[in-house]
Amino acid sequence: MSSQITKEELTRIKGSFQAKYGYEMDEWTAVILTELNDRFGNFSQTVQQSTKEVGNAAQLIKGQVHAVHFKDNLQAFSFGLGKFLIPSLVVLIGIFFTAHFIGQSEKYVTISEFVNRYPNFDAFRQMIEVAEIRELKSQKYLILRPAANVKSIEVGKEYQYLKEENVVVVPLMVGNQ
Template sequence: MSSQITKEELTRIKGSFQAKYGYEMDEWTAVILTELNDRFGNFSQTVQQSTKEIGNAAQLIKGQVHAVHFKNDRQAFFFGLGKLLSPSLIVLTGILFIAYYVGQYEKYNEISNFVEQYPNFNAFKQMIRVADIREFESKKYLVLRPAAKANSIKIGKEYEYLKKEKAVIVLLESDNQ
C-alpha cells in the first residue's frame, strides 16, 4: 500500500458504499478499493500530463508546417521536381560513381591476378599485339615465318632456327625499345 489507512477511513468508505449501493462491504474490499483509487488517481494525473504535452507538441508542429497551394497539377509537379531534383541527381551520381568504381576494381583484380599467375606476361606483350593467329580445323595457331635476315627479326611474326641446338627462337622484344 502506498499510504496507511485508519479504521475511521475504512468505516467511512464502507458506509458510503452501503449508502450508495445498499450492500455491506468487508474491510479487505475497502482496503483494496482505496489502494486502487490511489493508483488510478496517480495514473489519471500521468495521463492528463501526457495529454497536455502531446497537445503542446501538436501546436508546435502546426506552427512549423506551412501549407502550399498550387493552381494545377503541373505547377505542383514542377515544384516537387525543383525540391527533389538536386538530391536525386546527387544520389544518382553517387550510385553511378560507385558502380563504375566497383567495375574498375573488378577489372583491376582480374588483370592483377592474371599478371601474378603468369610472371613472364610482360615479356610477351609486344608479341601478343602483333601476332598472327589463324584458325585451322577449329583450332587456333600462332603463325610464324622464317626470318629473312637474322638481324632484323619482326617480333611476333618471324622466327629463327638454331641448327646446333635444333630449336626455334622467337624474338619477344627488340633492343631499340
C-alpha cells in the same frame, strides 16, 4: 480543500436558491453545493487555461506550416522535381561512382591474379599485340614466317631456326639480340 463557510454565506446561498427556484434548501445541501461550486470553479479555470495553451500551440503550428496549392499534377511534379533534383542527382552520381569504383577494383583484382599466375606475361606483351592468329579447321594457330634478316627480326611475326639445336626461336621484344 475549500475555505470555511460561515452561517451568513449559507443563509445567502439558501436564499438565492429559494428566490431562483422557489424551493427551500437545507444546510447540508447548501454546503455540498458550495463545495461543488468551488471545485467546478477550479476545474473551469484549468479548462480555460488548457484551452488558451492549445490555442497558442495551434497559432504556433499555423505559423510554421506553409500550405502549398497547385493548379494541376504537372505543376506539383515540377515543384517536387525542383525541390529534390539536386539531392537526387548527388545520390545518383554517388551510386554511379561507387559502382564504377567497385567494377574497377574487381577488374584490378582479376588482372592482378592473371599477372601473378603468369609471371612471364610482360615478356610476351609486344608479341601478343602484333601477332597474327588464324583459325584453320576450328583450331587457332600463331602465324610466323622465317626471318629474312637476323639483325631485324619482327616481334611476333618472324622466327629464326637454330640448326645446331634444332629449335625455332621467336623474339619476344625488340632490342639487342
